[in-house]
Amino acid sequence: MVNENCVFCKIARKEIPAKFVGESDLALAFWDVSPRQPLHILVIPKLHYANVAELTLSDEASMISVMKLASELAIAHADESFRISFNTGEAAGQTVFHAHAHLTSRTPKVEVA
Numbered sequence: 001m002v003n004e005n006c007v008f009c010k011i012a013r014k015e016i017p018a019k020f021v022g023e024s025d026l027a028l029a030f031w032d033v034s035p036r037q038p039l040h041i042l043v044i045p046k047l048h049y050a051n052v053a054e055l056t057l058s059d060e061a062s063m064i065s066v067m068k069l070a071s072e073l074a075i076a077h078a079d080e081s082f083r084i085s086f087n088t089g090e091a092a093g094q095t096v097f098h099a100h101a102h103l104t105s106r107t108p109k110v111e112v113a
Contacts (some may be wrong), residue, residue, distance in 0.1 A: 024068070027066045
């Protein structure tokens with residue numbers, strides 16, 4: 001599934017530049033442009049799903065890939081403490097309606113740009 005107007009779909013297709021930090025066959029990770037923690041990475045499925053519920057119920061392999069990539073990046077970039085979270089719906093704070101995990105930590109292993 002692809003949404004031609006979705007900013008994250010455009011990033012997944014590499015039509016919009018991003019500071020990529022990791023990739024698998026089904027998922028892609030990049031630094032958040034408006035970080036809320038010293039470490040703030042977004043991990044998205046390469047295919048378009050509006051939110052984590054749709055992703056989980058429609059594409060188990062992509063959901064596993066998102067979580068695996070987020071976990072690998074947490075081990076590589078966070079100093080023992082980190083959070084992986086999803087916002088679903090406008091009232092929950094979702095602003096881009098393409099499923100995405102926020103990997104955040106107040107204690108990164110190194111300074112991040």
